[in-house]
Amino acid sequence: MASMMKLPGLPDLGRCLVMGVVNVTPDSFSDGGDWFDHGRAIEHGLRLVDEGADIIDVGGESTRPGAQRVSRDEELRRIGPVVRELVRQGVPVSIDTMRAEVAEHAVEAGAALVNDVSGGLADPAMARLVAKSGVAYVVMHWRGHSHDMQNRAVYTDVVHEVHEELRQRMEAMIAEGVDPGQIVLDPGLGFSKRPDRGHNWALLAEMDRFHELGRPLLIAGSRKRFLGRLLADADGRDRPFTECDAATAALSTLAAANGAWCVRVHDVAPTADAVRVAAAWSSGGAALDEGRADPVGGRSRR
Numbered sequence: 452m453a454s455m456m457k458l459p460g461l462p463d464l465g466r467c468l469v470m471g472v473v474n475v476t477p478d479s480f481s482d483g484g485d486w487f488d489h490g491r492a493i494e495h496g497l498r499l500v501d502e503g504a505d506i507i508d509v510g511g512e513s514t515r516p517g518a519q520r521v522s523r524d525e526e527l528r529r530i531g532p533v534v535r536e537l538v539r540q541g542v543p544v545s546i547d548t549m550r551a552e553v554a555e556h557a558v559e560a561g562a563a564l565v566n567d568v569s570g571g572l573a574d575p576a577m578a579r580l581v582a583k584s585g586v587a588y589v590v591m592h593w594r595g596h597s598h599d600m601q602n603r604a605v606y607t608d609v610v611h612e613v614h615e616e617l618r619q620r621m622e623a624m625i626a627e628g629v630d631p632g633q634i635v636l637d638p639g640l641g642f643s644k645r646p647d648r649g650h651n652w653a654l655l656a657e658m659d660r661f662h663e664l665g666r667p668l669l670i671a672g673s674r675k676r677f678l679g680r681l682l683a684d685a686d687g688r689d690r691p692f693t694e695c696d697a698a699t700a701a702l703s704t705l706a707a708a709n710g711a712w713c714v715r716v717h718d719v720a721p722t723a724d725a726v727r728v729a730a731a732w733s734s735g736g737a738a739l740d741e742g743r744a745d746p747v748g749g750r751s752r753r
Contacts, residue, residue, distance in 0.1 A: 456667045456712060458587040459633065460563035461543055462505045466730035467707035469723050470545060470715040471496070471504030472673065475529040476513045489532045496537050503723025508566055508715060509533050509557070510547030520596065526553050535560045545589075551576035558584050564635075566669075568642060569593045570620040571627075582628035589669055590624060592617045592639035604643045609650045610657045613638055618664055635712065636661060637669040646677035655702070658709045667712030673699045674717055700725045708733055 457463045473496045475489070496507045511529030512521050521529075530546065530553065537544050538561030545564035546557035551574045554565045563586065570590040571577045581588045592613045594603040606612050617636055625631055638661060644650035651672065654661075661668055672678065678698045679689035700721035703714040707729035716722045 458564075458635065458667065458712075459585060461587055464505065467703075467711050467726040468505040468713040469503055469703075469719060469726055470506040470508050470669070470671075470713050471499030471502075471719045472715060472717045473499070473507055473509050473533065474513070475509065475511050475533055492533045493536045496533065496542065497540065499719045500542055502719040504719045506543045506545050506564065506713065507537055508545040508547050508564075509537070509562075510566075511553070512548065523550055523552055526550065527556055530557060531560070534562055538562065549573035549577075551580040555580050555584070558586050563587060564589065567591065568637075568639070570617070571624050572620070578624050578627035578629055581624070581633065582630070585630070585633065587635060588624070588629060588633050589635045589637050590617065590620050591637035591669075592620070592642065594643040601643065601645065604645045604648070604650060606650065609644070609653050610660055613654060614660050614664070617661070621664065621666065631666070634666050635669050636664055636666045637671060640670070640672045641675040641677065644677070646675075646680040651675070651677040655706070658706070658711070662710055668710065669713045669715060670702075670706040670711045671715035672702050672706075673715060678702070696721060704729050 462468060473492050475492045496509070499507060509530050511526040526548065530548070534544055534546060534557045544557070544562045545566045546554055546562045547566045547568070548554050548557070549567055549569045554567070554577065558565065565581060565586055566589040567577060568591045570593050572593055573596070617638065621634055621636065624634065638654045640651045640654065644654070658668065674692040674695050676689065678695040679692060682690040682695065682698060684690070696718040699716055699718065703716060703722040704725040706714050707726045714722060714726065
């Protein structure tokens, strides 16, 4: 099963992993500014580990719809101290970046995963960096930068088109020297996917199609607008981002039960429980011991 595939430098716990989000940004869509201070970001990352995160994803550039890019130097300033300290404390760290230079800095500091929402399209140097370092690498489906990505959300058959575009990006990275064993695939929920046209739900309903590509799947739907749209009130107002954590946990349970390698979330504790429930359920109790608190990066859940 895809969720059981081993990746270099990352935990292999026999269940879907949980990636906790630390946005060191002033403008991310659900928690912008909350962890902009380095000390608070580090503290938050460690708290997420205590709540059950297996990997911490550190990002210094917002990719919310409409966001403008920050400079390379500013992105490095934001993520550098956070990555270094989390690694020093034994936490498996992912760096959320589209820039090869930022990825290289983080990998040299000990990051075990590069989470590139552009799938290598935003920076031609990314493939060389990933191939040279041997680090695990997320190839996400992407059609353009945040300022205009929703204008590109035009599909005849969203599942087929996302599947083919993701396959092409994976093959392009492999052709540039990336080992297939380094690659994780992400269908890119919310990125050039319209919440009012069911794009995200169609992709989730046909997760099995993406398993056909033979690589682990990362599912990142936490607090995204398609959840808020589903849970809109009687007047049609979307539910606020931070009130979608129960829905995110439900999504995480279903993703884990359908073979996701990892789910990326903001509110870790409910999803940490959810993936353990999914493991016990799908194994018929054979994975019962997997439901107990797992030591992560030398730390354990409180």
